[in-house]
Amino acid sequence: MAEARAQIDHLVVAARTLEEGVAWCETTLGVTPGPGGEHPLYGTHNRLLRLDSGTTPAAYLEIIAINPRATPTQGGDRRRWYDLDDPAMQARLAQHGPQLVHWVAAVPDIGAAVQALQAIGIQRGPVITASRQTPQGLLQWRISVRDDGQRLFNGAMPTLIQWGEVHPAQQMPASGLALRQLRLRHAGAAGLRAALQALGLEGVHVSDGPAGLAAELDTPAHGRLTLLSTP
Structure with missing residues (x-):
């Protein structure tokens, strides 16, 4: 699904295990994430939640982890x-638990x-071209991924994605979550x-300072809160 302009596509919350990610979501956001799928190319799997936003018609939150069985x-x-x-990322997740680490922009x-x-x-x-099976059929997209897997700018530089005919948020039920603002901070803010x-x-607001991401969300159980990345 080609968009007329670049926009926030989804937030990435990484977890050491998908089970830990689900528990974090239920405790922190007060909702249980919906189904996701498996990514054969990278041996990962995820769970997903739709994010409502007045400026982003199709956005979601992804909880992702390495699939130990793949x-x-x-x-x-x-x-x-x-x-x-x-x-370093694995140690960070082991010490601090699941957390916001990155975001993806649709182009x-x-x-x-x-x-x-x-x-x-x-x-x-x-x-690269990637896909995964869903109950509604094959979901396809093109995404920019470095061979070294780096996110760049400590996660503040978005990965780029271009969806095929279907965007996954179209298949997700309302979660009660709304994305209000995404803020980025980095010592190289000018380059960002x-x-x-x-x-x-x-x-997307960008400021100078220690690297980090902050996503302000409205939640049905806990009101407005801010997800922060841990340096």
Whole structure:
């Protein structure tokens, strides 16, 4: 599903195990995440929650973890997306538990978006084609993933995605969650702002300082709260 402009697609909450991620979601957000699926390329699996937003018509929250029962099919020396193979990330999740670590931006033309970032010196990674089965059929997308799996800018630089005919949020029931604001902070804020400008992505606040992400959400059980990434 091609969008007319770049926009927030989904927030990424990483967990050491998917079971820990589900428990975190129920305790922190007061809701049980809906079904997700498996990603054969990277040996991961997820659970999903729709996010309502006045500015983002199709957005969701993803809880993702390494699937201990799967072996990545991508082969070679390529690592899993979102730094999930990185020892520092694994130690962070073991110490602090599931947490917001990244976000993904939907773009209308992922090839052009990757080239726009390359033009300002940012290597977002090659574009790969991925898919997973759902009860409604095959879900397909194209996504930028570096071979080393790095998120870039400590997770504040979005991964890029271009969906096929169907966006997964269209198949998700309402969760009662609403995304109010996404704020990014990084010592290289100028470069991050330039990247978002190159993508034509508006509405995300960027400031200078220690690296981090903050997502302000309205929840049905706990009112308004802010998810923070742990450096």
